[in-house]
Structure formats: structure tokens, C-alpha cells
Amino acid sequence: YIGMLxxxxxxxxxxxxxxxxxxxxxxxGLQKPNPKIxxxxxxxCGVDNEEILFVDNSQKNIDAAKILxxxxxxxxxxxxxxxxxxxxxxxxNILKN
Numbered sequence: 001y002i003g004m005l006x007x008x009x010x011x012x013x014x015x016x017x018x019x020x021x022x023x024x025x026x027x028x029g030l031q032k033p034n035p036k037i038x039x040x041x042x043x044x045c046g047v048d049n050e051e052i053l054f055v056d057n058s059q060k061n062i063d064a065a066k067i068l069x070x071x072x073x074x075x076x077x078x079x080x081x082x083x084x085x086x087x088x089x090x091x092x093n094i095l096k097n
Contacts, residue, residue, distance in 0.1 A: 001026075002026040002075075003026070004026075005022065005024050008080075010013065010061075013084040013092050014017045014080075014082065014084065014087065014088075015088055016053065017091065020045065021044045021045050023040060023041045024039065024043065025037055028040060032058065032060075032061040032064065033060055033061050033063075033064035034091075035064070038064060038065065038068060041054075041083045042068070042090075049068050049069035049070055050069050050070070051071075052069065052070040052071065053070070053071045053072075054067075054070045054071065054072045054073070054074065055072075055075050055077060055087070056072070056074070057074070057075045057076065058073065062074050073086075073087055073090060075087065
């Protein structure tokens with residue numbers, strides 16, 4: 001939904017990470033899994049595909065990103081507290097390496 005990312009940030013449900021690029025489909029006028037939004041993200045990131053982390057609450061969108069070789073995280077909106085816990089754990093594991 002429009003503003004979901006802002007709501008998640010405002011509730012401080014994500015760790016305080018300085019994101020390199022965030023593509024919000026509600027702001028760029030493209031809907032997933034339209035390949036153009038993924039192309040836009042890849043272009044703006046300017047990194048190898050496997051360095052991109054894609055977070056979404058739709059399995060079909062996750063599947064489209066996996067085809068490109070992106071890292072993915074399924075965000076279960078119906079259980080946002082558990083999803084945030086798992087995402088924080090995911091980031092903790094990355095930061096340890």
C-alpha cells in the first residue's frame with residue numbers, strides 16, 4: 001500500500017541502516033512484477049545482481065527478483081513483528097560477515 005515503507009520506518013521496525021537505494025513502486029509509477037521496475041532498480045544500484053537485497057510482501061515479486069539473482073526477503077505483512085525480527089536477524093548475520 002502507498003506509504004507502507006514510511007510507516008515501517010516511522011515505527012522503527014527496521015534497523016537504522018543507511019540504504020544505498022530504495023525503490024518504492026508506489027512512487028516510481030511501476031508495478032511489480034513488471035520487469036521495468038527491476039531494471040530501474042538494477043540501474044540505480046549500479047552493483048552486481050547478487051549484491052541487491054529485495055524485500056517484498058508478495059511471493060510472485062520475490063520470485064521475479066530471484067530469477068535475476070537478487071537476494072530476497074519475504075516480508076509477511078500479516079505478521080509484521082515476526083517479519084521485522086527475522087529481517088533484523090538477517091541484517092545481523094550480514095554485518096557479522
